[in-house]
Amino acid sequence: MAAREPSAPHQLTFESASGFMDLEVPEYSYMFGFLQMDGHLQQGTRQRGRLSAELNIRDIGLLHRFQELTPYSSSVTERTRATNFAAESHTATWTLCSLEARTRINELGLPYGRKSKKITPPRVPFSRPDYLRGVIDADGSVGHTKDGLPFISLTTASTAIAVYLCFYTKKLTGTSRHPGRNERDGIYNVLYWKETAQALSAHLYYPGCLSLDRKRQAAESLQEWTRPADMKRSPNRRRWKEWEDRVLLKHGDASAGAEELGRSVQSCHLRLWRLRTGQVPLPQ
Missing domain, CATH: 3.10.28.10 (Homing endonucleases)
Incomplete structure (x- = not known):
């Protein structure tokens, strides 16, 4: 169901209680x-x-x-x-x-x-x-x-x-x-x-x-705040998915995994280490 856009407030009137708690209001x-x-x-x-x-x-x-x-x-x-x-x-x-x-x-x-x-x-x-x-x-x-x-x-x-x-x-x-x-x-x-x-x-x-x-x-x-010119923006982090973990474990190599997954070698190396040491759960 698509999100309802905010609408202007309006005066509610009642001829009966049938409209009470209509959540589309x-x-x-x-x-x-x-x-x-x-x-x-x-x-x-x-x-x-x-x-x-x-x-x-x-x-x-x-x-x-x-x-x-x-x-x-x-x-x-x-x-x-x-x-x-x-x-x-x-x-x-x-x-x-x-x-x-x-x-x-x-x-x-x-x-x-x-x-x-x-x-x-x-x-x-x-x-x-x-x-x-x-x-x-x-x-x-x-x-x-x-x-x-x-x-x-x-x-x-x-x-x-x-x-x-x-x-x-x-x-x-x-x-x-x-x-x-x-x-x-x-x-x-x-x-x-x-x-x-x-x-x-x-x-x-x-x-x-x-x-x-x-x-x-x-x-x-x-809304009055503006980002200072020298304040860096943090990039949105890409979450690891189970299928990516499976690909990485199948290769067993950060470089090969990075090439197939489109990730950095450093990211794949760190993820592989976490999987092997139990710091993150293995994929189902």
């Missing part, structure tokens, strides 16, 4: 991506339960927008409490209890209970840039490094979400990423920077889109 695609990452779907007895999302009070405007987009009764409340990170934490929470609404969201791919490793991109048609912007707004970062380099990143426990972001960005920018879980906590940290970060952020945070204001402003600020 940009606002709903964004909302669903955000809730998959930062929402909590709880199930109680006798079909009771609730969907909630809690944000810092500075982002309460987004929760009010969720309330406007939902043709069911929902609420936005505030509270102040002490946490492990702050003596006084002021937050806002959007809460939706409707069984019909919760069922719809659950069927689209937001599971009840713990969800961090289970979530996947929707399996129905959806507006892809808006969905990924929701994912980034909830669990990503946009800004500049301490050296002033633009970046956009995502932290997630979901293999499917990490892989999908890499797939989408590769199609958009040509930049490859091959995510892996870090050893400390098993989390994926997908990072793009410099021109790739500029292109991705401009694509996701298009003018007038539904988003966290602070993330949108950060995305806009990335």
Whole structure:
């Protein structure tokens, strides 16, 4: 399915709830991506339960927008409490209890209970840039490094979400990423920077889109960066494929392998050494 191009935001009106969470609508695609990452779907007895999302009070405007987009009764409340990170934490929470609404969201791919490793991109048609912007707004970062380099990143426990972001960005920018879980906590940290970060952020945070204001402003600020004349560009690395490993092992010689594969002798020599010493797995 081809990626849906970003479209201008529009005022949604409801004669019924039948259009709720139509993921081809940009606002709903964004909302669903955000809730998959930062929402909590709880199930109680006798079909009771609730969907909630809690944000810092500075982002309460987004929760009010969720309330406007939902043709069911929902609420936005505030509270102040002490946490492990702050003596006084002021937050806002959007809460939706409707069984019909919760069922719809659950069927689209937001599971009840713990969800961090289970979530996947929707399996129905959806507006892809808006969905990924929701994912980034909830669990990503946009800004500049301490050296002033633009970046956009995502932290997630979901293999499917990490892989999908890499797939989408590769199609958009040509930049490859091959995510892996870090050893400390098993989390994926997908990072793009410099021109790739500029292109991705401009694509996701298009003018007038539904988003966290602070993330949108950060995305806009990335476009101000220009590469210094003396900063070298790193070439895109060509990943080794299993069939190439088989060719290289068949020859057993870096020079012969390089000629058939169209690679440098140095690259083939290093790959052959890694295969023979077990630093990379042998091809199936």
